[in-house]
Amino acid sequence: MASHEDKHEAPVVLNHPVPVRHPGRWISAIIILGALALFLQSLVTNPNFRWDIVGTYILDTKVVQGVGWTLLLTAAAMVLAIVLAILLAFMRQSENPVFRWSSWAWVWFFRGTPVYTQLVFWGLISVLYPKITAGIPFGPEWFAVDTSAVITTTAAAILGLGLNESAYLAEIFRAGLKSVDRGQEEAAAALGMGKTKIMWRIILPQAMRVIVPPTGNETIGMLKTTSLVLAVPFTLDLTFATNTLANRTYLPVPLLIVAAIWYLVITSLLMVGQHFIEAYYGKGVDNLAPAAINPAAAKAAAAMAPSAAAEPALKMDLPEDEAK
Amino acid sequence: MTITTENPLVRIEGLHKFYGQHHVLRGIDLEVNRGEVSVVIGPSGSGKSTMLRCVNLLETISAGRISVGGKLIGYREVNGRLHDLKTKEIAAQRREIGMVFQRFNLFPHKTALYNVMEAPVQVKGQSRDAARKRAMELLDRVGLSDHAGHYPSQLSGGQQQRVAIARALAMDPELMLFDEPTSALDPELVGDVLNVMKDLAQSGMTMIVVTHEIGFAREVGDRLTFMDGGVVVESGDPQEVLANPQHPRTKEFLSRVL
Numbered sequence: 001m002a003s004h005e006d007k008h009e010a011p012v013v014l015n016h017p018v019p020v021r022h023p024g025r026w027i028s029a030i031i032i033l034g035a036l037a038l039f040l041q042s043l044v045t046n047p048n049f050r051w052d053i054v055g056t057y058i059l060d061t062k063v064v065q066g067v068g069w070t071l072l073l074t075a076a077a078m079v080l081a082i083v084l085a086i087l088l089a090f091m092r093q094s095e096n097p098v099f100r101w102s103s104w105a106w107v108w109f110f111r112g113t114p115v116y117t118q119l120v121f122w123g124l125i126s127v128l129y130p131k132i133t134a135g136i137p138f139g140p141e142w143f144a145v146d147t148s149a150v151i152t153t154t155a156a157a158i159l160g161l162g163l164n165e166s167a168y169l170a171e172i173f174r175a176g177l178k179s180v181d182r183g184q185e186e187a188a189a190a191l192g193m194g195k196t197k198i199m200w201r202i203i204l205p206q207a208m209r210v211i212v213p214p215t216g217n218e219t220i221g222m223l224k225t226t227s228l229v230l231a232v233p234f235t236l237d238l239t240f241a242t243n244t245l246a247n248r249t250y251l252p253v254p255l256l257i258v259a260a261i262w263y264l265v266i267t268s269l270l271m272v273g274q275h276f277i278e279a280y281y282g283k284g285v286d287n288l289a290p291a292a293i294n295p296a297a298a299k300a301a302a303a304m305a306p307s308a309a310a311e312p313a314l315k316m317d318l319p320e321d322e323a324k
Numbered sequence: 325m326t327i328t329t330e331n332p333l334v335r336i337e338g339l340h341k342f343y344g345q346h347h348v349l350r351g352i353d354l355e356v357n358r359g360e361v362s363v364v365i366g367p368s369g370s371g372k373s374t375m376l377r378c379v380n381l382l383e384t385i386s387a388g389r390i391s392v393g394g395k396l397i398g399y400r401e402v403n404g405r406l407h408d409l410k411t412k413e414i415a416a417q418r419r420e421i422g423m424v425f426q427r428f429n430l431f432p433h434k435t436a437l438y439n440v441m442e443a444p445v446q447v448k449g450q451s452r453d454a455a456r457k458r459a460m461e462l463l464d465r466v467g468l469s470d471h472a473g474h475y476p477s478q479l480s481g482g483q484q485q486r487v488a489i490a491r492a493l494a495m496d497p498e499l500m501l502f503d504e505p506t507s508a509l510d511p512e513l514v515g516d517v518l519n520v521m522k523d524l525a526q527s528g529m530t531m532i533v534v535t536h537e538i539g540f541a542r543e544v545g546d547r548l549t550f551m552d553g554g555v556v557v558e559s560g561d562p563q564e565v566l567a568n569p570q571h572p573r574t575k576e577f578l579s580r581v582l
Contacts, residue, residue, distance in 0.1 A: 181429075183425060183427055183429035184429060184431065186382055186425070186429065187423075187425060187429035187430075187431070187488075188431075189382065189415070189418060190380055190382065190418055190421070190422070190423035190425075190492075191418070191419070191442070191443035191447060191491070191492070191495060192415045192416065192417075192418040192419030192443065192447045192495065193415065193443060193446060193447055194411065194412060194415050194447075195411055197446055197447070201442070201446060202431055205433050206431075206432065206433055281433075283433060283475070284432045284433045284434065284435070284475035284476065284477060285432055285433070285475075285477060
């Protein structure tokens, strides 16, 4: 190839066309930046923002504890929702019609009623069922406990948020499982893998690529939905804490800003986490290992240590080695 | 119980397949001896892939029987009645039968090496080190040991198909099924895959190959079966069938593909 080029070694004259002008970009930039400048100026000059109060309360014990409770509720509700959603999505694909039907009914119910109503309901559960008993229907009882001892306000808040969320996540997981090519299941089945192994090791890891972005979205949504736990009533979360302080000081605006800042900080952190989870589940599809970029280096590495070259993303290798 | 006979390794008797009202396979009989390469050709829609997929139960069997190594596939026969096997028992039967697909179906989230290691570790319970060693040997055999760390999306179609062959071989099957293994490949990549299959045939593997590669059938096949309309039209020694087809439909098909 090179020798062929060498014969006619005329210097290449690059084209230097006159670029198209974009006056619209300049005009829009001036308008937006101007508006932004006005807004920033107001933040500084408008005394009603009371930035001194924001500074006083941003690290207030009640506020920081509220952040902690909000994070706890978000995490616990999402974990509960994800576990249920996987179960519901598997059941929906099951050959057992009772599983398919009950999964559908669950989604229908929990998605079809407002989360606020569900939270109020869980708060009232001990009125509806004063005792939780285990036994044979219309037969002997094995044990009985007071409902209010088991379903505390925290438990009620987590159950309310988690069960409602599970219905939405179940649909996200179902879409993810369906997005994986049927050939994957066939190939795994042809190797003699059982249904459970096929699901956990072949289908679900590929489905996660599709599942993670909307689940991240739902997690961020959940972070803010936790402010509804007032309905239980659960009174330790961030929104309730800042509202209480606002009512005491008669200064709602700076305390709303305190809450907003914290929600933004947590959301930003969640987005960073989501980025890494997406990168992990995108391996082999979205993000390729260095091996492809430099085949020669991969070849050398493979010759020296086949095991090391085999999985260039060693840090990301956890599921391979953990799963036994 | 059925009487087990060592030969032939694969026996397909009176196989029928319906998709609803659609009668795809209309009574197929085929026998494959141990170590034999049985090539199946025919126009698209002739049912050749469906027949192959029945052998490892990727399709259910509507009527007829298939046995591999003397064992009935998909059923247990008790007092003359067929009983469906459990999912686990079917999985166990599939372990003995390797399959290579037209569209490769490698696991895209795993590197070539992990694709090959997956089933031995997860299904056979081999240690990771033993499975890794064996996988590297198999990748070497298909000429891809230096691509072990590549993801399928970083491999050409021909390379992916060779990894898929190595993946199937890792389970040490007694029978290999090839479902149009070169049909999705660019023409210049077909040769590498066929060479691997030829090498495998020479090593004594029993193979059923559904293909459009007449040259492979002539050179490597021990038996050539021509299917059309869900029936076996003609079957015999590849050289003879290709040189001197007896049935007009075989003649017509061959005149179009040769």
